[in-house]
Amino acid sequence: TLDVLGLSAVRQRPLAALSGGEQQRVAIGSVLTTHPRVLVLDEPTSALDPQAAEEVLATLTRLVHDLGLTVVLAEHRLERVVQYADRIVLVPGDGEPVVAGTTEEVMATSPLAPPVVELGRLAGWSPLPLSVRDARRRASVLRERLVPHRPTQKAAAATSGTPLAQLRAVVVSYRGIAALRGVDLTLRAGEVVALMGRNGAGKSTLLSALVGLVTPASGRITVGGQVPADTGVRTLMRSVGLVPQEPGDLLYADSVAAECRLADEDAGVPSGNCRALFERLAPAVPDDRHPRDLSEGQRLTLALAIVLTARPSLILLDEPTRGLDYGAKRRLISALRSLAAEGLGVFLATHDVELVAEVSNRVVVLGDGEIVADGATADVVVASPAFAPQVAKVLAPQRWLTVADVATALETAS
Ligand SMILES: Nc1ncnc2c1ncn2[C@@H]1O[C@H](COP(=O)(O)OP(=O)(O)OP(=O)(O)O)[C@@H](O)[C@H]1O
Ligand SMILES: [Mg+2]
Structure with missing residues (x-):
């Protein structure tokens, strides 16, 4: 588990001497060691760097595929998880009814969506892409349309401010x-x-x-x-x-x-x-x-x-x-x-x-x-x-x- 989560190097460290992300990986590792059938994770990647998040999610996906583990994941950063999900339950809050369905169904109408989905909606792609890979396959026409335009650069790094x-x-x-x-x-x-x-x-x-x-x-x-x-x-x-x-x-x-x-x-x-x-x-x-x-x-x-x-x-x-x-x-x-x-x-x-x-x-x-x-x-x-x-x-x-x-x-x- 330590290897899978990239923790080998800090194995001997006291928990208090770990960075935020290292601590989060220890927490994930500690629940994996008990080999549960259902794993419930509350924002498991919020403190992880993008690469580590991808690795942890890929590991979980492998456990789902190989061992039949069920993973329930609460997450705000949809851009990190949507591509791995089979189903989504959207809890709008304020007493509004819960929306549940396959990832494709929920993403088609969800007010919350990762950038690839929003880009897909903007460009009128159907079915909607859920991963960067899906979207890249469809993007050539959009890229053509964008050729004459230049991204509006945010005020470039100021070299003049005090x-x-x-x-x-x-x-x-x-x-x-x-x-x-x-x-x-x-x-x-x-x-x-x-x-x-x-x-x-x-x-x-x-x-x-x-x-x-x-x-x-x-x-x-x-x-x-x-x-x-x-x-x-x-x-x-x-x-x-x-x-x-x-x-x-x-x-x-x-x-x-x-x-x-x-x-x-x-x-x-x-x-x-x-x-x-x-x-x-x-x-x-x-x-x-x-x-x-x-x-x-x-x-x-x-x-x-x-x-x-x-x-x-x-x-x-x-x-x-x-x-x-x-x-x-x-x-x-x-x-x-x-x-x-x-x-x-x-x-x-x-x-x-x-x-x-x-x-x-x-x-x-x-x-x-x-x-x-x-x-x-x-x-x-x-x-x-x-x-x-x-x-x-x-x-x-x-x-x-x-x-x-x-x-x-x-x-x-x-
Ligand atoms: N109190 C401490 N004692 C010993 N080592 C520490 C202590 N705090 C941090 N470290 C180590 O110093 C390094 C830098 O830690 P720091 O918390 O600055 O990282 P970070 O970039 O903020 O990471 P993260 O993205 O996980 O928050 C890490 O290797 C960490 O394990
Ligand atoms: Mg930090």
Whole structure:
């Protein structure tokens, strides 16, 4: 099981010293070892890098085919799982009736669909493609139609914005094991930069270093002109704020209202600030709701509102779309876009290739503690087997990233 899940290298490690994705693989492994007949998984790939997610799903498919295992999988990232599913049960919520059927049937009408399906609907393909491979077979006519158009490039990586944070030759080690090995990076105002890379590549470590939670062994980090590890929390929070991989880590009061009051006090801003921000991002959540009882998306939004209350010029998010449904994800995307438009710097560590395609203008890829790519989103992701969004894979070698880009081009054509 350790081999299948790629865990051999970390076999002797204590669980607390594993990255988020490594921990998720341990959890999957622990249920597989009991050889169950039915395996129920709640978002099993949410913390996995795209390659690891594919491997885990392929392993599960093999167990289904060879051993007759039944797998029930709850998942928001449909682009990862739809191609493996025999049947889908769509639970719309709000007391609406459940829709169940074969994958093809449900995808034909589902309001939630992965980009390949949406592209298929846009192009009028029938039957609808469920995988990139299905879609590529049909895409030649669409590709022809798109030839005269150029993808509207998101404002390419800004080289002119004010530098907000700089890293020079930064090395971070955990008890002798190097997690970052000489990272050079500048983050600027108005940019949305995505930080990608395999599980354990050092993404969370890099974000922690930017807020002074870990101290580099060598090299230099400055954020807003200060060295994070030597700067008091109250000063630092005006330059940079981190929404952690587990947003609950920021929440310790017993109601939304109390949480927001604390945030206003900590930031030294007039009371009501944080609550107003939260209301804008997640409307109509009752004041007395316990943070524990919020949905995943609401909890993330509350953590984001708390961090934003101190008005940092740089905001860091670690895996912000874990557990978010499509609606919550869309609201997060528009919030991040407007923050960047207001001149904030946004730096997000994520495995969500579709989020990156939608929101970021620059992508930095970490591999084993080193930066292996840094450039405009399309330049970095289109040619990458791991990080390309579905639309890019279907329409390659053309450089389209999202269904919305394609739709816009077709509209201007007609
Ligand atoms: N407290 C710790 N002690 C020892 N090693 C650690 C500790 N935290 C992380 N590591 C190791 O450092 C490396 C980088 O971890 P990090 O959490 O930064 O990865 P990541 O890119 O965020 O991964 P993921 O995508 O899984 O969240 C990994 O090899 C991890 O196992
Ligand atoms: Mg991480």
